[in-house]
Amino acid sequence: MSSAAPVAPAAPTPAIAPANLRLAMLGMIAGNGHPFSWSSIINGYDPAALARCPYPGIIAYMGPHAPATVGIPGARVTHVWTDDPSEAPAVAATALIPNVVKNPEDVIGHVDAVLISTDDGFDHMRRARPFIEAGLPVFVDKPLATSVEDLRTFIAWEKAGARLLSSSGLRYAPELDPHLGGQSGLGQLRWVSSVTAKTWERYGIHALEPVFRLTGPGYTSVRLESAPGLEIAHLTHRSGTQVTLPVIYDGGATFGTLHLCGMAGQATVRFTDTYTTFRRQLIAFVDFLREGQSAYPFGDTVELMAIIIAGLRSRAEGSRRVDVSEILESLYA
DSSP states (O other): OOOOOOOOOOOOOSSOOOSSEEEEEEOOOTTOOHHHHHHHHHHOOOHHHHTTOSOHHHHHHHTTSOGGGOOOTTEEEEEEEOSSGGGHHHHHHHHTOOEEOSSGGGGTTTOSEEEEOOOOGGGHHHHHHHHHHTTOOEEEESOSOSSHHHHHHHHHHHHTTOOEEEEOGGGGOGGGGGGGGGTTOOOSEEEEEEEEESOHHHHHHHHHHHHHHHHOSOEEEEEEEEETTEEEEEEEETTSOEEEEEEETTOTTTTTEEEEEETTEEEEEEOOOHHHHHHHHHHHHHHHHHHSOOSSOHHHHHHHHHHHHHHHHHHHTTSOOEEHHHHHHHHOO
């Protein structure tokens, strides 16, 4: 985490109009193969190279989609960089990326936007800084930031005109569609539970963001309780809806399970269409570049990160219930 004051970004273009957007895919850390999958969804892929991908899950959800049917029109990943330089050639071969760069900053002047494709929220501010300061639009993988200091810097950048987008892919899960806008007939939600894996700071956003789409903003408090291999976040919403978000460290088998209980019924949702989820997320970024406007307010992302940070504070302070306003007020102090 850097304590350096944010530098005002160079004036970004409100919208980008080239026929083919040039994108850079930057960063890859253990346990997160987004450069393989995201780049392949945008560019198409080489089947033989995909078969050698070290992430079996990516092979499983990309494989059913023939290369000729894959790709996002008008956008192409033209440059890639990975934290371990030895991994970049495999990503480039899989997703047909023509340029592997030695340093992430080498893409400045050669691309229209960058994607920070790591899920280490504690390090995203450092990773994004050179591109924000160069005036490039940036997509940052979830979570955007896991400290007040870093989130405050992102807020200052966005306020100064930086074009930032960040989300969990599950914001765009197609399985969520029938429940948006009150379509499911469940009535006023009373209790919601969403299960994720790994840790609160890394994957809590995957449980939280689809629930946030259903409830909207307005979370008031968070309490995070811990046990060996397990964390459970208890959230309250101004509507009265109660939310529990279990994080099972080795719970990959239960990842992506959402249960909704309303006054008129209940429903269980399983997020299984990973390909469509990620494709929608990437199209949203391309649309953001083209149109100059996000489909959701940056303030929603700030609240989501404030909830994550409140959970971390609760855990560090013996599961104290932390008011979300406590975090938000410190961001704008």
